[in-house]
Amino acid sequence: MSEKPHYIGHRKRLRERFLKSDCSALHDYELLELLLFGAIPRGDVKPLAKRLIETFGSFADVISADATTLLLEDGLGEAAVCSLKTAQASGIRLAQEQVLNKPVLSSWQMLLDYCRASMAYHGVEQFRVLYLNRKNVLIADELQQRGTIDHTPVYPREVIKRALELESSALIMVHNHPSGDTTPSSADIDMTKRIKNIARPLSIELHDHVIVSRKGYYSFKSHALL
Incomplete structure (x- = not known):
């Protein structure tokens, strides 16, 4: 046999x-x-x-x-x-279900897990904005732009315009670095400052800007860049 x-x-x-x-x-x-x-x-x-x-x-x-x-x-x-x-x-x-329609600041790690799952492994840069209401509940998660492997064009006024349409009172910005290095570029820092400065007079708070990659994440707020 x-x-x-x-x-x-x-x-x-x-x-x-x-x-x-x-x-x-x-x-x-x-x-x-x-x-x-x-x-x-x-x-x-x-x-x-x-x-x-x-x-x-x-x-x-x-x-x-x-x-x-x-x-x-x-x-x-x-x-x-x-x-x-x-x-x-x-x-x-599954990761999205853990954060949608919930106060995200009290479930920060779950939010980071969701952002990494949805963005960290993409081969090109993506920029998304998480829009929150007055209770910091996530009301919208929107992909704003896609770019190249190392650059995504971001238009600050479009981000704020959408926040006003949604009656959002706070934002969290997230983008990925396909290279794996989460260090922000000078363009990342400048764009973040521009959005913060436009949002402040409109009573819209920018809680954080997070860069995610396969290797981890970088929080602007944790590094005193906000």
Whole structure:
């Protein structure tokens, strides 16, 4: 009799491990395997999962990669890429639910987690504004601009105009640095000062400007830049 493939039963055992234990007990590649099982119903996906981790760097980097880039990887079809991107979207949605319509200043870490999940892994700069009401409850989270890998054009008057439309009394600005270095540029500092100066006479407070990346975050307020 021919020898059975070594991966026979592996899927069942991995699913059982996942259901019986905390997911932190699994390796990154094992989580990827679980995501790929449904999209690739036959065969051993462990080598593919390990190769994706090696190529992109981590589980988060894999599911956050651009869909077009993922489709170029040998062994990944549309169904598999859809599964990976659904995992990313689910994580962002879960993080968003933790902060939307809640006082964000009392759940600051959750807010930072949401911002990193939604922005930190993008390959180009994005600038978004979180609009708050008088009770500092998040009433709108809007992506204002997309830029290049190292620059995003920001128009201060447009930010304030939108705040007035929403009757927002406070703002938190967030943008990402794809390079991983969260140090603000001189343009970041200047733009922040301009928005603060326009907002103040209109009784709109700029609570913070946060830069996020794969490696962490930088708070303007914590560094006395506001």
